[in-house]
Amino acid sequence: MNTKTTADKTEPVITKKHTRVSGILVHPTSFPSPYGIGDMGPGAYDFIDFLEKSGQHLWQVLPLGPTGFGDSPYQSFSSFAGQPLIISPDKLIDMQLLTKEDLADMPQWDDWKVDYGPVIAYKTGLLRKAWAAFSHTPDKTLLEEFEQFCEKEKDWLDDYTLFMACKDYHNGASWQEWEKEIRQPLEKTKKLWREKLKQEIGYYSFIQFIFQKQWFELREYAHEHGISIIGDIPIFVAADSADIWGNNRLFQLDTKGHPTQIAGVPPDYFSATGQLWGNPLYDWDYHEQTGYAWWISRIKRQLSLTDYLRIDHFRGFEAYWSVPAGEETAINGKWVKGPGVELFHAVEKALGKNLPIFAEDLGVITPEVEHLRDELGFPGMKVLQFGFGDMNDDNYIPHFYTTTNCICYTGTHDNDTTMGWYAVQPEIVRDRIRRMGNTDGNCVSLDFIRFCMGSIAKYAIFPMQDLLVLGSEARMNCPGVAAANWTFRYPKEALSNGRCEWLLKTTQLYNR
Numbered sequence: 001m002n003t004k005t006t007a008d009k010t011e012p013v014i015t016k017k018h019t020r021v022s023g024i025l026v027h028p029t030s031f032p033s034p035y036g037i038g039d040m041g042p043g044a045y046d047f048i049d050f051l052e053k054s055g056q057h058l059w060q061v062l063p064l065g066p067t068g069f070g071d072s073p074y075q076s077f078s079s080f081a082g083q084p085l086i087i088s089p090d091k092l093i094d095m096q097l098l099t100k101e102d103l104a105d106m107p108q109w110d111d112w113k114v115d116y117g118p119v120i121a122y123k124t125g126l127l128r129k130a131w132a133a134f135s136h137t138p139d140k141t142l143l144e145e146f147e148q149f150c151e152k153e154k155d156w157l158d159d160y161t162l163f164m165a166c167k168d169y170h171n172g173a174s175w176q177e178w179e180k181e182i183r184q185p186l187e188k189t190k191k192l193w194r195e196k197l198k199q200e201i202g203y204y205s206f207i208q209f210i211f212q213k214q215w216f217e218l219r220e221y222a223h224e225h226g227i228s229i230i231g232d233i234p235i236f237v238a239a240d241s242a243d244i245w246g247n248n249r250l251f252q253l254d255t256k257g258h259p260t261q262i263a264g265v266p267p268d269y270f271s272a273t274g275q276l277w278g279n280p281l282y283d284w285d286y287h288e289q290t291g292y293a294w295w296i297s298r299i300k301r302q303l304s305l306t307d308y309l310r311i312d313h314f315r316g317f318e319a320y321w322s323v324p325a326g327e328e329t330a331i332n333g334k335w336v337k338g339p340g341v342e343l344f345h346a347v348e349k350a351l352g353k354n355l356p357i358f359a360e361d362l363g364v365i366t367p368e369v370e371h372l373r374d375e376l377g378f379p380g381m382k383v384l385q386f387g388f389g390d391m392n393d394d395n396y397i398p399h400f401y402t403t404t405n406c407i408c409y410t411g412t413h414d415n416d417t418t419m420g421w422y423a424v425q426p427e428i429v430r431d432r433i434r435r436m437g438n439t440d441g442n443c444v445s446l447d448f449i450r451f452c453m454g455s456i457a458k459y460a461i462f463p464m465q466d467l468l469v470l471g472s473e474a475r476m477n478c479p480g481v482a483a484a485n486w487t488f489r490y491p492k493e494a495l496s497n498g499r500c501e502w503l504l505k506t507t508q509l510y511n512r
Contacts, residue, residue: 020512021460022512023057023461024051026047026059027061027062028083029114031044031490032111033489036107036109037123038489040086040218041091043492045218046492048222053500054500054503054504058461059228060230060232061229063076064082064086071485073232077160077238078243080153080156080297081208082215084211087207087211096133097130097134107122111489112474112489113488114488114489149208153212159246160204163242165193168197175245176239176256215305228308229305231309231310232312233298233302233310233311234279235313235317236282245257259278259280259281262322262324263316267331273330274329276327276329291346296347299347299355303351307356315364317372318372319336320335340372359376361373361381381412382407382455403456406459407457408457408461409452409461410452413476414477416475419466419470419471420472422445437451445469445470449466449467453506453507453510468490468494468495
């Protein structure tokens with residue numbers, strides 16, 4: 001894989017030699033780290049080295065934003081900001097913003113799971129110490145970089161940092177519970193509060209500066225080693241977010257800022273009552289009036305961080321499931337037409353043709369959704385578990401694929417691990433898999449990786465859990481279940497030389 005340099009970053013280029021590529025889905029929170037949660041330190045760089053040695057060219061992440069209640073990457077305080085929890089303390093030591101003494105009283109952590117409560121408390125303490133050190137740093141170059149960052153990113157940074165400072169001021173309460181003057185503030189009110197909360201705003205600006213600095217260094221390392229990064233954004237944004245607080249007019253809200261209609265999906269494979277996500281829905285008419293400026297900014301920002309962008313719940317751009325606020329399930333919703341191709345034409349006009357976007361086209365997919373995806377040329381997703389499981393859907397079984405312009409997954413972050421999934425399948429399903437794969441099924445997740453690799457799909461991607469042959473205990477997310485998600489991590493020794501050699505040989509066998 002070659003690289004090309006643009007004004008903003010060095011980008012990997014998939015050449016004709018790499019018309020078939022593969023890679024691993026793993027969020028940075030899952031990397032090995034001594035600090036209770038994966039970060040952008042040595043564990044991340046070791047992972048990039050593993051990708052290169054095992055012949056991979058893709059690394060897929062979940063959304064990179066700061067998480068709120070429930071720790072879900074899909075419920076972020078901002079569509080533009082970065083996750084403070086994956087900032088590397090080791091790199092802060094290298095920058096002389098932390099000392100080894102600052103890490104002396106570190107708790108003992110579980111190498112396989114993130115315990116978010118203690119981790120948040122511990123890492124926030126470290127970040128506060130780093131901010132204090134930065135406030136007195138003699139490093140003029142670093143201070144200039146910080147000022148340049150704040151100026152360049154001010155369009156989203158100013159609202160985000162004020163929002164977070166106000167949340168702290170209100171003891172973490174949702175913005176809809178703040179006093180009226182700051183709940184829906186005029187610009188002059190924002191100016192007063194920015195002065196009032198100047199120190200906290202400085203802290204949150206510093207955190208975003210450090211996040212971006214560390215992320216860009218990691219991304220550059222990935223590019224140097226032939227790795228492209230696939231980002232991820234949810235179609236909707238969290239109710240308690242700087243996005244909605246700072247842009248009320250873009251959403252279906254009442255006069256107090258509460259949503260009138262909320263997002264979800266109807267009953268499906270994952271849930272008999274559907275999924276009630278609770279996110280406020282967009283006022284698409286108003287977005288159209290603004291030329292889709294907010295969406296253009298959002299996609300531009302995320303593509304400055306990653307090389308490709310998976311958009312979660314792509315079908316919502318054709319039609320979305322609208323549920324009246326106050327409903328307890330998603331059953332009593334209705335389909336409402338979305339912006340369709342016009343949104344993406346506006347993005348193409350602003351950012352250029354051939355957008356590097358992957359469409360998450362799972363769930364209730366109609367011919368209209370397929371037409372939108374294909375008209376835009378976006379690759380869709382093929383999940384093996386859906387093909388071989390109870391759905392028995394030929395669309396997801398490799399020998400029925402009719403296009404190379406797709407991504408074949410063993411499973412996604414919302415699926416059980418393939419080992420866990422296989423263990424609870426009916427014998428007729430397991431027998432079919434064993435016979436089709438000429439296997440005994442003892443390491444069925446590796447068999448599924450081979451199925452992905454052997455498919456005609458241009459992209460083959462599999463979660464880290466499947467490469468490590470892990471069971472349901474390592475599942476990343478269980479849709480519809482509020483607690484105990486997003487906790488998976490792995491220790492350094494889990495990525496063995498033997499597994500690296502197996503993956504390299506398998507990748508070479510299928511010419512990826």
